[in-house]
Amino acid sequence: MGPLPARLSPPTTSCCSRERPGGTRRGPGLRPTGREEAVLPEREHLSRRSACSSSIPQDFYSDSPGGYEINLDHRKLKTPQAKLFTVPTEALAIAVATEWDSQKDTIKFYTMHLTTLCNTALDNPTQRSKAQLIRAAVKFLDTDTVCYRVEEPPALAELQKNEWDPIVAWAEKRYNVTIGSSTSILGPNIPASTKETFISHLASYNMWALQGIEYVITQLKSLILSMGLIDRHITVEKAVLLSRLEEEYQIQRWGNVEWAHDYDLCELRARAAAGTLFVHLCSESSSVKHKVLQD
Numbered sequence: 001m002g003p004l005p006a007r008l009s010p011p012t013t014s015c016c017s018r019e020r021p022g023g024t025r026r027g028p029g030l031r032p033t034g035r036e037e038a039v040l041p042e043r044e045h046l047s048r049r050s051a052c053s054s055s056i057p058q059d060f061y062s063d064s065p066g067g068y069e070i071n072l073d074h075r076k077l078k079t080p081q082a083k084l085f086t087v088p089t090e091a092l093a094i095a096v097a098t099e100w101d102s103q104k105d106t107i108k109f110y111t112m113h114l115t116t117l118c119n120t121a122l123d124n125p126t127q128r129s130k131a132q133l134i135r136a137a138v139k140f141l142d143t144d145t146v147c148y149r150v151e152e153p154p155a156l157a158e159l160q161k162n163e164w165d166p167i168v169a170w171a172e173k174r175y176n177v178t179i180g181s182s183t184s185i186l187g188p189n190i191p192a193s194t195k196e197t198f199i200s201h202l203a204s205y206n207m208w209a210l211q212g213i214e215y216v217i218t219q220l221k222s223l224i225l226s227m228g229l230i231d232r233h234i235t236v237e238k239a240v241l242l243s244r245l246e247e248e249y250q251i252q253r254w255g256n257v258e259w260a261h262d263y264d265l266c267e268l269r270a271r272a273a274a275g276t277l278f279v280h281l282c283s284e285s286s287s288v289k290h291k292v293l294q295d
Contacts, residue, residue, distance in 0.1 A: 067089075081122075159249055177198070
């Protein structure tokens with residue numbers, strides 16, 4: 001096989017329709033099964049609408065003093081710790097309601113990333129403070145995917161330089177910091193001032209948004225890629241491609257295992273997109289109507 005190109009383009013893959021087995025999780029008023037799924041109860045006000053329908057019934061979510069509540073079969077949704085499921089913005093309430101409404105006869109909890117993130121934000125199972133969340137996010141700089149480079153094989157080293165250098169350069173200019181890269185197993189030596197800058201920037205987000213930011217960072221294994229995605233500098237497809245650069249290099253060299261690689265790619269895109277959307281919706285202070293009028 002001839003040498004690989006020095007740059008990669010996002011692969012074209014069809015949307016994955018396979019189901020993934022998972023653990024048992026309990027939802028509001030639902031009977032769980034052994035596949036992280038539950039039989040959907042009859043929903044009086046959730047009639048099947050056409051795919052082009054963009055409206056969500058007003059009784060699916062309601063305004064409350066603490067935010068917006070999600071109603072399922074006229075019952076208030078609860079978190080795994082039995083807290084009232086209340087989200088801070090109307091836009092997020094609509095997104096979660098849409099996520100629930102997209103479920104068919106069987107509820108697949110592993111596809112409901114926004115609901116899961118809301119549960120995490122509400123229950124805070126690890127009981128971390130805002131400062132702890134920020135430190136956990138910034139800690140990823142020490143092992144950031146785009147900062148670790150190889151020397152061999154030369155084609156992969158060139159690919160990393162061509163694809164990762166621009167996003168590192170963007171982050172350095174955007175945040176006025178020094179990041180760099182390294183081929184050492186110890187990784188780059190990130191200056192303390194750079195970490196302080198990111199700590200200060202992340203402190204501008206609320207607790208809900210920080211949960212989403214950490215989720216995206218965990219998926220991409222990169223603070224730099226995550227901030228580029230959240231700042232709308234790169235797309236979800238591009239961020240995922242850059243986070244999987246070495247794997248994509250190996251796929252182009254040795255071939256694609258469709259049932260494994262395609263599934264992983266679709267899953268990672270879905271999680272990264274959901275986490276980014278969650279951050280934006282948690283940070284949105286304007287009403288939905290006001291936002292639409294502005295656009």
